[in-house]
Amino acid sequence: MKAGLALPLLRGLSALSLSGAPLAAGALPARGTPFDEQTVPALARRLAAAAYQPPVTALTPSLQRISYDQYRDIRFDPRKAIWRDTPLPFQLQFFHRGFLFKERVDIALVADGIATPLVYSPSQFSFGAAPVPSDQDVGYAGMRIHAPINRPDYFDEICTFLGASYFRAVAKGQNYGLSARGLALKTGDPGPEEFPVFKQFWVEQPGKDASAITVHALLDSPSAAAAMRFVISPGDETVFDTQMRLYPRVDLDRAGIAPLTSMYEFDAGDRIGVDDYRPAVHDSDGLAMLNGRGEQIWRPLRNPAQLQVSAFEDANPKGFGLMQRKRAYAEFADIEANYQRRPSLWVEPVGDWGKGAVTLVEIPTGDEYHDNIVAFWRPAQPLRAGSEHRFDYRLHWCTEHAWQPELATVVMTRIGAAPQPGTRLIVIDLAGGRLSRLNADARVDADVWASSGSIANAVAHANPQTGGWRISFELTPQHGKDVELHARAHDDRGPLSETWLYRWTP
Template identity: 55%
Template sequence: MRRRELLAAALSAPLLGNWWPAFALEASGSASPFDAETVAGLARALAARDYVAPEVALPKALEDATYDAYRDFRYRADRALWRGQRDARFQAQFFHRGFLFRPKIDLHAVEDGQAKALPFSTDLFDYAPNPAPALDDIGFAGFRLHAPLNRADYFDELCTFLGASYFRAVGRGLGYGLSARGLALGSGEPAAEEFPLFRAFWLHRPDAGAESVTIDALLDSPSVAGAFRFVITPGDDTVFDVDARLFPRVTLEKAGIAPLTSMFHFDASGRDGVDDYRPAVHDSDGLAVSTHAGEQVWRPLHNPRSIQHSGFQGRAPGGFGLMQRKRDFADFEDAEAHYERRPSAWIEPLGDWGEGEVHLVEIPTADEYHDNIVAFWRPAVPLPAGRESRWRYRLHWTATHLWKPALAHVVATRIGAVPKTTRGARLIVIDLDGGPEQTVSALEVEVRASVGTVRNAVVHARPGGGWRVGFEYEPDGQTVAELGMRVLQQGRAVSETWLYRWQA
């Protein structure tokens, strides 16, 4: 794990520690009955109690561990959970506590309807070149799953759960990038954000040859407790089927359901103040939304000068996600980070989510080490205290996800000055791929602006394939405008809808 990956997993995580005392009954190593309602029952009982903040104390041997020292706490692959199981398609390895990852996270193995706590031991880790420290059962910081994703004879790292309620995964041929979370509370709001923590996990032993693995998680924070079940299926798209059951201690006015967290530093649409040889740096370049009415929307991301909130309101969408559409090395020219291999994440609601909005938060960042983009579903009605709220969805970790491939989709947004003008006009160029085979003469461009003036909108064939749309925008003294564009044929949309917030 690289330094950026460690920091990104923990930047927003609160420093939490010891566990709810009633749960210490399992620490003896004896097995306990476990079924599909066990974690929900624990969460319900936890929510009925006053929140108790965990302790953060670490043994002296870990208290002063630096980033480099923590990297030397390597889990032994030969001690992986389920290793050696006949026809096993999954293995689990555990993260050591220390550095930024102080909370003790309880891990359990579930088999034949029985759950048993997994004890910590220094024998599970390789500390070279240093000797193993003398430690009692201090627990773990999190875990990761491995599976033969890219080759049948090698177990690739598939996903990781580490820090607050963050988790990440990859599809075939991809590397880590953006993260998902169990729940977002107050992202981008003036008050301090609250970061719920997955405080315990139950890892279900998969049957021989099973294509999926099941993980249960218990979430806790001052405002809410929750029970999560993840059914994880690796592949070209690695898919998480998520069942989230929330038990608020207080009314949650602005809960973020199915949150995604990513990084956008710069791209061709905005390089103000950027002195960098690379043409772009981001884990995701746009928010995609398939509206309840069936419209396909693409909203390019910004690195704004101040925190920006955007909402796409209505009935629950067919899906939404933070996407990485640039897939060529030349798009980034970064031989270490390989941003072209970062996954997209697509949320597909299951069941009726009712009214609300897909909410996007964009936060200023001066570098590529801090996640600054958050997207989630915000219900129109607050989640009441003392009442269970349940949310099911399917999360795709994918290289691409075109839910309406018949429509042309945006692959790049470029903005620059209009030559020979003194009015502050901007030239906006949008490249699209795919869509129906049409002659350019059969197409028209529809452009709208909330304020200002749009001029000279055109569409033409792009060398190498696809279309290019260009238009001039004059702000007329305004500093913020909402812009929109789509390509039509005889009044019918043949492209997705491009939306953009322009700022002076």
């Protein structure tokens, strides 16, 4: 079935558990019940057909008031990990509720077609300076999955699900960086954003020779419910094969599908007012796109003075992602954060997603501790209430991702003052592809365009210091106007580089 296809929503379902006993919508039964691929979509349809019920957030006063440091002291005991004493290639650990993570998340294991709820116990955790809860039914805030990804005798943490509908993962040799989400609603809008939450998870027990683990998630919010299924394959590139079945309670005209969330503070082309010894600080440095026409696009990220939203219209996109292209320690010089090890995250739609726009939201930030970059797919047509909307895609947590190997990629954007007053000099460094195989005296043209103002002295030339090529040009903007910029290298055979896009602001 095609992604994005809308189907009639089945209404009138009674609030029954899978075994037929009365049960509040979305609640976990007290004992094991049958489970198959239609279980979570059925629960999501039931939720969407009923009035929204906020997640359980009540905690004992001692947990309600704990600080960040106290919450960090609460650690799951790895000796209690699920499947620890088995030959299975995956293990599960859990996060405690408290601090910012007050919502209760129910978790069940699925084996032989039966889902069995996991039972919380304080004995599963060490608490350090944090208070030990007297309540034996506190429940969990989220979970993390471990597998031997870097060496065969150690179970590394490969992904986490914690907070609202956020989750993140790593591939071999990486540190955590950007996050994904189940659904974004009203992101970048003037009003408040709505944050859907994962309220339940079901984890299928893997076989002893399995290379992937399957997680089902039930998502809920005032505007929509959804069923999601992730088949997680860790390795040199960690892949989430994702299915989403979305059931709006209201018409959604501002939905964000496959949302990604990252941090960008500064880099060489964006250092105005920066007083920092490091040359760059970011989890991602650009938005990459491969549109439905096969054009490969790179949009460098910015830390803008004011909130900035960009929409790149497309039909049936082949992919988009927030990428970290810098991979050398010297490019960050941070021995603690190790930004050079942060993953890139590429979204590969499966099936046709129709018309819409890859949307980029850039939010001003003064530090590296708060995510300020969001990217997602926004369908052109509203997602109607009373229907099922399907979106299937793959998430690639990776170091690099090659889309069209014959095209050079942008490795650096630099902007500074030109000799003429009021004019900016823009320099774009390129590497790889067919361009790297050309002689230094080859004829390469710079295709440069601006939405306003004027362009002068646009040239492309070889860079003997790097073995790559460089495009440079001068921009004289119109007073007070933003300028949308476009550049790429080409010869008589066609494009030699991906398309560089940039929004210059006064």
